Structures are given as structure tokens and as C-alpha cells.
Amino acid sequence: MVMWVFGYGSLIWKQGFPFDECLPGFITGYRRVFYQGSTDHRGTPEFPGRTVTLEPADGEVCWGVAYKITKEKDKKDALDYLEVREKQYDKKVYLDLFTDPNASEPAVSGMLVYIASSDKKSNKNYLGPAPLEDIAKQIIKSEGPSGPNRDYLFHLEKALLQLGFEDKHVMDLANEVRRILSGSTEWPAAADAS
Template sequence: MVLWVFGYGSLIWNTGFHYDERLVGYIEGYHRVFYQGSTDHRGTPEYPGRTVTLQPAEEEVCWGVAYKISKEEDKQAAISYLEVREKQYDQKAYVDFFTDSSGSTPAVSGILVYIGSSDKKSNKNYLGPASFEEMAKQVVTAEGPSGPNRDYLFQLEKALLQLGCKDAHVMALADEVRRILSQDRKIS
């Protein structure tokens, strides 16, 4: 049996596991938002970074990348790796993945996706919505073992644009971070 994994954040440009095939496409009924706190990769417990999670949204789609993993040893290694990497995400879902914009027939059914829910009891790192200015200030200052939070944001924006996806939420946050950084440069 083959394992498929959907990446909608850093998995797009930094997979971290062996795979046999990579497809660009989308899942339906969700949109990407910077509402998940990161205290282990792009921030610390004292200064959490912001990373993306999925939020249910009827009539919307979330573009990303699907990875096909066929070999048993690669599947086990990928799951072990993802369980550590995605440990701050409290839910796993199995969804349909589409490559055709008509959305009539899924290219893959039952693709695994990790989600940080808005339930603060099961997801202690959920930060939730905030203004773009507030989120941007947090992104500018947060840094963790995987590097500055702003690098995550800018790499995600670049990776999505390379896929042909203009994600309004990601782009608006990136623009606000750039605005803050350019102001900081003018002051110093």
C-alpha cells in the first residue's frame, strides 16, 4: 500500500524524507492560515513563531504538494520523521487531493495531512487569528532552532509562487513583515 502526504507549509520546499513522486495540486474545504504557534522550530516557548495550519473553509482550496511514498522502509521512515516534525499539530486528516482545476475527480484519495486545530485543550500552541500587523511583529522577532520565523514565511511565499499559487493570506503577511523590516532599516 502506498502512502501519500500533503504538504502546505515547509514540506513544500523542505521535505525531509524520501519519496517516489511529487504532484502539485490542492485539497478542498480548507484554507492556509498563520495561526499555529511554533515553539520548537521557528520560535521558542517564550517567543513562539507563527506557522501555517489549515482552517476549514467551504468553497475554498489550499494549494500544495503531494508526496507518494511506496517502499515500506521509506514509509516507516517518513512517518517517524513526520511524527517528530509535526508534533505540535494535534490532528491528522485523510483528504482528497486534486490536480485538475475542474475538481471533479481526485488524483489521490486518502492523502495524509497534519493540522493544528483551534482546540486549545488539544493544541496548546494554537495562536489563532490576529491582525496582519500583530502577526507580522511576531514573525519579525521570533527565531528558533530551524531559523528565523521570517525565513519560513518568505520561503513559503516563494515556494507557493513557484507552484503558481498566489495565496492572499501569505502574501499579505509577507508584505507586512517586509514593511516592518524596511522601517527598522530606516531607523537604524
């Protein structure tokens, strides 16, 4: 039995587990948002960073990468690793991946997707929405064991653009961070700014 895992944040550029194949594509009915607090990777309990989660949104799509894992040992290793890495994500769902916007049938069915829900009882690190400038300032100030929060944002922006996907929320936030950091509205393109 094959296992598929969908990456829509740092899993796009830093997997950390063995896989046999990767397939760029999108899921439907969700959008990527910087609403999850990170106290273990891109921030600290005293000053959480912000990472992406998925929010249900009718008519929206979220592009990312699906990873195919076939060997039993690799599946176990991947799940063991992801349970630690994604421990602040309180929900697991199984969704379909599409690779063609015109397709009526998914390319992959039943992919594992980790989501940080907005339920504060099961997800104590959920930060939720805030004005773009406030999110940008929090990202600029936050740093954790995995590095500065801004690196996460810029790596995500670059990885999505390299795959040919533009995510307005990610790009608007990256541009706001660059604007604040530079003190001006001029900054190099995303591909040059990592």
C-alpha cells in the same frame, strides 16, 4: 499500498523524508492560516513563532504538494520523521488532492495531512487569528532552532509562487513583514526577496 502525504507549509520546500514522486495540487474546504504557534522550530516557548495550519473554510482551496511513498521502509521512516517534526500538530486527517480546478474526481484520494487544530486542550500552541500587523511583528521577532520565523514565511511565499500558486494570506503577510522591516511600502518582488 501507497502512502501520500500533503505538504502545505515547510514540507513544500523541505521534505526531510524519502519519496518517489511529488504532485502539486490542492485540497478543498480548507484555507492556510498563520495561526499555529511554533515553540520548537521557528520560535521558543518564551516567544513562539507562527507557522501555518489549515482552517476549515467552505468554498476555499489550499494549494500544496503531495508526496508519494511506496516502499515499506520509506513509509515507516517518513512517518517516524513526521511524528517528530509535526508533533505540535494534534490532528491527522485524510483528504483528497485535486490537480485540475475543473475535475470532479480527485487525482489522489486519502492523503495524510497534519493539522494544528484550534482546540486548546489538545493543541496548547494554537495562537489563532490576530490583526495582520500583529502577526507580522511576531514573525519578525521570532527565531527558533530552525531559524528566523520570517525565513519560513518568505520561503513559503517563494515556494508557492514557483509552483504558480498565489495565496493571499501568505502574500499579504509577507508584504506586511517587508513593509515593517524596510520602513516603506516598496520592496522587491517575492522571487528576489529570500
